[in-house]
Every structure is written in structure tokens, then in C-alpha cells.
Amino acid sequence: MSLKNAPQPGSTDPSIIRNFCIIAHIDHGKSTLADRMLQLTGVVDERASRAQYLDRMDIERERGITIKSQAVRMPWTVPADNAAGAEPGTYVLNMIDTPGHVDFTYEVSRSLEACEAAVLLVDAAQGIEAQTLANLYLAMGADLHIIPVLNKIDLPSANVEKYAAELAGLVGCEPEEVLLTSAKTGVGVEALLNEIVKQTPAPVGDADAPARALIFDSVYDTYRGVVTYVRVVDGKLSHRDRIKMMSTNAVHEMLEVGVISPEPVKAGEIGVGEVGYLITGVKDVRQSRVGDTVTSQHRGATESLGGYKHPNPMVYAGLYPIDGDDYPTLRDALEKLQLNDAALTYEPETSGALGFGFRCGFLGLLHMEITRDRLEREFNLDLISTAPNVVYEVALDDGTEVEVTNPSEYPDGKVAEVREPVVKATILAPSDYIGTIMELCQLKRGNLQGMDYLSEDRVEMRYTLPMGEIVFDFFDQLKSRTKGYASLDYERSGEQAADLVKVDILLQGEPVDAFSAIVHRDAAYSYGVMMAGKLKDLIPRQQFEVPIQAAIGARVIARETIRAIRKDVLAKCYGGDISRKRKLLEKQKAGKKRMKNIGSVEVPPEAFVAALATTQPAEKSGKK
Numbered sequence: 001m002s003l004k005n006a007p008q009p010g011s012t013d014p015s016i017i018r019n020f021c022i023i024a025h026i027d028h029g030k031s032t033l034a035d036r037m038l039q040l041t042g043v044v045d046e047r048a049s050r051a052q053y054l055d056r057m058d059i060e061r062e063r064g065i066t067i068k069s070q071a072v073r074m075p076w077t078v079p080a081d082n083a084a085g086a087e088p089g090t091y092v093l094n095m096i097d098t099p100g101h102v103d104f105t106y107e108v109s110r111s112l113e114a115c116e117a118a119v120l121l122v123d124a125a126q127g128i129e130a131q132t133l134a135n136l137y138l139a140m141g142a143d144l145h146i147i148p149v150l151n152k153i154d155l156p157s158a159n160v161e162k163y164a165a166e167l168a169g170l171v172g173c174e175p176e177e178v179l180l181t182s183a184k185t186g187v188g189v190e191a192l193l194n195e196i197v198k199q200t201p202a203p204v205g206d207a208d209a210p211a212r213a214l215i216f217d218s219v220y221d222t223y224r225g226v227v228t229y230v231r232v233v234d235g236k237l238s239h240r241d242r243i244k245m246m247s248t249n250a251v252h253e254m255l256e257v258g259v260i261s262p263e264p265v266k267a268g269e270i271g272v273g274e275v276g277y278l279i280t281g282v283k284d285v286r287q288s289r290v291g292d293t294v295t296s297q298h299r300g301a302t303e304s305l306g307g308y309k310h311p312n313p314m315v316y317a318g319l320y321p322i323d324g325d326d327y328p329t330l331r332d333a334l335e336k337l338q339l340n341d342a343a344l345t346y347e348p349e350t351s352g353a354l355g356f357g358f359r360c361g362f363l364g365l366l367h368m369e370i371t372r373d374r375l376e377r378e379f380n381l382d383l384i385s386t387a388p389n390v391v392y393e394v395a396l397d398d399g400t401e402v403e404v405t406n407p408s409e410y411p412d413g414k415v416a417e418v419r420e421p422v423v424k425a426t427i428l429a430p431s432d433y434i435g436t437i438m439e440l441c442q443l444k445r446g447n448l449q450g451m452d453y454l455s456e457d458r459v460e461m462r463y464t465l466p467m468g469e470i471v472f473d474f475f476d477q478l479k480s481r482t483k484g485y486a487s488l489d490y491e492r493s494g495e496q497a498a499d500l501v502k503v504d505i506l507l508q509g510e511p512v513d514a515f516s517a518i519v520h521r522d523a524a525y526s527y528g529v530m531m532a533g534k535l536k537d538l539i540p541r542q543q544f545e546v547p548i549q550a551a552i553g554a555r556v557i558a559r560e561t562i563r564a565i566r567k568d569v570l571a572k573c574y575g576g577d578i579s580r581k582r583k584l585l586e587k588q589k590a591g592k593k594r595m596k597n598i599g600s601v602e603v604p605p606e607a608f609v610a611a612l613a614t615t616q617p618a619e620k621s622g623k624k
């Protein structure tokens with residue numbers, strides 16, 4: 001069907017609109033399926049435009065903005081004799097993208113809120129993974145209708161029977177009701193589109209009420225400013241409106257309203273149940289936040305849609321340029337990233353060991369890693385990051401409470417109680433590994449909350465765990481203990497009091513702030529021994545002996561010594577080649593300039609990088 005004849009935005013009857021998302025574990029085929037749907041619905045032409053569309057994404061990727069379209073509008077005509085039994089006719093499908101990873105749970109929940117159904121896509125050769133489950137629970141929490149689909153049925157290793165049963169057991173349907181697709185060959189995708197029409201409830205809203213639209217994504221574009229993606233719940237938003245953000249009452253000029261199909265298409269207005277974008281001339285995503293409700297300034301709604309949450313960083317780390325001269329570049333780079341990232345926070349910080357840098361707040365480990373990666377790649381920076389830590393609430397004997405986001409700020413006074421954040425974790429693994437996983441969780445102070453068999457050889461284990469342990473090396477250890485077969489997902493779940501202490505690392509009696517850590521008392525000794533041992537190997541010998549100590553307050557709990565030696569760079573230079581000697585001496589001098597000085601001890605920046613690389617990358621199971 002030609003897009004020109006498709007139902008137009010602003011005048012689309014909600015009864016023909018279907019809003020859905022696809023939830024899947026990484027690599028189970030979400031992007032391929034989405035591409036296939038764009039082709040089948042004629043939004044992207046199979047030969048020419050597909051290549052073009054992908055090119056466009058490359059450019060976007062290079063510019064570091066939208067990696068995927070956040071929401072695409074697709075017309076779809078259901079034929080008379082469809083197997084799904086859907087009413088024949090032309091429909092408007094809005095496919096809404098959800099960020100995949102746990103760090104962005106709140107963003108995921110808002111994208112889900114904008115839909116009425118979720119396609120639960122599972123690889124027919126892999127089965128259900130932890131991330132599939134976590135997102136499924138969120139979708140069920142949002143009351144979405146779930147459409148179970150097994151993908152990659154073309155693979156020789158596909159085990160349709162086994163995983164259809166697993167999936168059916170999970171969502172509570174018959175195995176025959178699980179749809180089968182190959183996003184790669186296209187098999188089953190038309191049938192899936194018909195099923196989406198049949199099974200997804202049409203949106204319901206009051207067309208005559210004051211406008212209310214949910215912001216489910218907000219993206220900074222260099223050329224157009226902030227592009228805000230919304231789902232209209234009541235009333236309509238017109239390009240003539242001035243709009244109001246209900247959490248702040250800030251009013252903005254509306255410059256453009258439209259839908260994405262797959263290029264932005266301007267529209268006069270968008271109405272009940274429709275999904276589209278707004279451009280309002282705001283320059284920073286903080287002014288147009290995910291979860292907020294948009295209304296019109298004139299005759300606006302008085303009650304928001306609810307559910308708005310301010311993003312709060314959960315993991316903090318210090319970022320320092322290896323070369324001190326890069327500090328202004330780092331500051332500018334963080335400022336630029338913040339334009340497109342409402343959750344990133346930073347403030348200047350000085351470290352005795354590392355010099356000038358920033359204390360940055362992130363939603364989680366993956367968010368931290370993405371940010372750091374972008375700073376290094378896009379802004380050409382070499383960075384040292386301190387070990388990530390969570391936020392602790394410390395109550396002192398005199399009744400004052402402090403929030404500690406940096407171990408070096410840990411109060412010296414008498415501490416009455418320390419509270420740490422806790423997460424609910426879901427671990428999925430082959431049942432052979434139950435023992436080793438339990439052992440690991442015990443070691444990390446976890447509490448088993450429940451365990452279910454998904455099939456005869458796969459289990460879901462639910463634990464509560466201190467978040468501080470997860471940001472340390474939990475995921476690395478889980479992967480190595482289960483040969484990579486376990487998957488992990490977690491969400492924040494309150495606080496608990498814990499016996500935590502600050503361990504300082506001292507070089508020649510001087511504490512090195514970058515190495516201080518807040519750890520459980522039982523783990524303090526092993527942290528001290530590990531750090532002292534590492535540093536002994538990493539710090540080059542000096543002309544004098546250097547003691548390395550780990551201490552809790554004034555009490556030393558571990559000690560190593562770096563023996564004295566003069567590093568003679570000329571030792572290997574036989575003969576009298578004076579120019580080569582000079583070169584070596586100059587090289588040594590340049591190296592010295594980059595050295596960080598702790599008291600009189602010279603530490604190469606590489607030693608900090610290596611010593612601080614104790615934490616693991618988070619599971620890369622989504623992009624944002």
C-alpha cells in the first residue's frame with residue numbers, strides 16, 4: 001500500500017492504532033525483525049531504501065546521536081483471509097523501541113507504558129535469558145498483552161519444541177500459540193503483523209479532554225535541538241500549541257510535530273493513541289525528561305499521567321585525564337554528553353593522587369562504561385577512572401546523616417550506622433551450576449529469595465544482593481564460574497544496614513585517595529592484601545624503600561614493601577653512542593612529567609589504570 005493513502009496523523013481513529021514494542025535478549029534478533037517489519041509494511045523499500053536507511057544510521061552513529069529510531073509508524077493492511085482471524089482493513093502500527101539494559105529500567109518502563117502489547121522475542125536456539133525475563137516482568141507490570149514469538153527457526157540448532165514449551169509455560173499459554181518466525185528469511189513475519197493487529201488492544205483515551213502525552217524518550221540532535229518522543233493519551237497536540245512540561249510547569253514554543261516513518265514526517269497535530277515527536281527548541285534533554293507529561297499551555301490538563309521519576313545516579317566514579325592538560329577538554333566533553341543524557345551528573349573533584357578530575361554519577365555500570373567509552377573515543381581522551389562505588393548513607397553518633405558518594409568523603413567521626421543499597425537480582429543458568437552460583441552469592445552476602453525451573457535443565461534464581469558487591473566483580477565471577485552460561489539482571493530494591501568500613505591504601509605513610517574503598521568488614525583484609533600486592537608489582541622501584549600499607553583508620557591490616565633500586569635506563573646502552581643515550585634520557589624525562597607523585601613516590605599513570613581495573617564490564621545487553 002502506498003504510504004500516501006495511509007491513515008494520516010491527527011485524524012487517525014484510535015480503533016485502528018496498535019502500539020507495541022519488542023522485548024528480547026541481546027542478539028535474539030530484535031533489530032532484524034524490526035527491519036523486516038519496516039520492509040513488509042513498505043516503510044522501507046527492500047532494495048534501495050534499506051541500504052539507505054542503514055547508511056543514515058551509520059551517519060547518526062558517527063554523530064553520536066540516535067542509534068535507532070525510537071518509534072516508527074507503519075501502515076499495515078490485514079488481508080481478508082488471514083490466519084490470525086484479525087478484522088481485515090488498514091491499520092496503523094507504532095513500533096516503539098525499548099532500551100535493553102537494566103541500567104535504563106526506568107526508561108524501559110516508560111517506553112512500555114506507551115504501548116498496549118509487547119512481542120516477547122526469544123531465540124529458538126538459545127531459549128529465555130535473564131534480560132528477557134526482567135523485561136517481561138516489567139511489561140506484565142505495565143499490564144501489556146504479551147505476544148510470545150520464537151525467532152531464528154531457520155537455524156539448524158533451533159529447538160522449537162523445547163523452547164516453545166518453555167515460553168508457553170512462562171507467559172501462560174499453549175505451546176501451539178507461540179508464534180514462529182525467522183526474521184532473517186522473513187518466514188512468519190506477515191503472520192506476526194496480523195497477530196499484532198488481532199491481539200493488541202486499541203488505545204483508549206478522551207479526545208475532547210485537555211491534551212496529555214507521555215514522554216518516553218528525549219534525544220539531542222545537533223541540528224534540531226531536542227527531539228521529544230511522545231505517546232498521546234488524551235486530547236491532541238498541535239503545531240500551533242505552546243506546550244507545558246507538567247513536572248516543572250516550564251512552557252515551550254512548539255516548532256514541529258510529526259511522526260517517524262522512518263524519516264520524520266511533519267504533521268499538523270497528533271491525537272489520542274498516536275505516537276510521534278515534538279521539536280520545541282529546548283537545547284538540553286533535561287528540559288524535556290523521560291516520564292514527564294506534556295500538555296498544552298492554553299486549557300492544559302491539571303493532572304499529570306503520573307509515574308514521573310527524577311533520574312538518580314546509583315553508581316559514582318572519579319574520571320581523571322591521564323594528561324593534566326586535558327582537563328578542559330574533559331569538562332567540555334562532559335558538558336556535551338550531558339545535553340543528551342539527563343541521568344549523567346558530574347562535579348569537579350581533586351584527588352591528591354590523580355590531580356584535577358570529575359566525580360561522575362551514573363545509572364549503573366553499563367551507563368558508566370558507555371560514557372567513558374564515548375569520552376575516550378569521541379573526544380580523544382585518555383582517562384583514569386577510580387573504582388565505581390554506590391551511594392552509602394552514614395548516620396553519625398551525633399545524629400547527623402551524610403550521603404557518601406566518594407570513599408574519600410567517608411566521615412572520620414563516630415559512625416552509628418551505614419546503610420547500603422540493595423538490588424533484586426535474577427540469575428538464569430543451566431541447572432548444573434546451581435551450586436557454584438549459590439556459593440558465589442553467599443560470598444557476596446546475597447539472600448536467596450526463590451528458585452524456579454524453567455525447563456528440566458534451566459533454573460531462574462532470585463537473590464537480594466548488596467549493590468556494592470554487584471558493581472565490584474560479581475558479574476565477572478558469575479560468568480567465569482558458569483563458563484559464560486549464566487545471565488544476570490537486577491533492579492534497585494531499598495537499603496539495608498551493613499557492617500562496612502573504609503579501607504585506605506598508604507604509600508610511604510601517605511594515603512592514596514584514589515585507592516580507598518568502602519567494603520564489608522569481612523572483606524576488608526582481602527581487599528587490603530589484594531591492593532597492596534597489586535601495587536607492589538605495578539609501582540616501579542624507587543631510589544628508596546617504599547612501604548605499602550592497607551589500613552582501617554589507624555589500624556594497619558596488610559603490608560608490602562617495594563625494595564629500593566635506581567632505575568638505570570642506560571644500563572643496556574653499551575658503547576659510546578651519545579645521541580642514543582641522550583634520547584633515552586629525554587624519554588625518561590618525558591615519562592617523569594606524566595608521573596603522578598604520591599609524597600616522594602613517583603607512580604606512572606598506567607599503574608593507576610591497572611590497579612583500578614578491578615571491576616568488570618557490565619553485561620552489554622542493550623544500547624541507548
Ligand SMILES: Nc1nc2c(ncn2[C@@H]2O[C@H](COP(=O)(O)OP(=O)(O)OP(=O)(O)O)[C@@H](O)[C@H]2O)c(=O)[nH]1
Pocket residue numbers: 024025026027028029030031032033100151152153154155181182183184185621622623
Ligand atoms: N539465522 C537467523 N539469524 C538471525 C535471525 N534474526 C536475527 N538473526 C541474526 O542474529 C544476530 C543478531 O540479530 P540482531 O537483530 O542484531 O539482534 P538484536 O536483538 O537486535 O541485538 P542487539 O541490537 O545487539 O540487541 C544477527 O547476526 C542477525 O543476522 C533469524 O531469524 N535467523
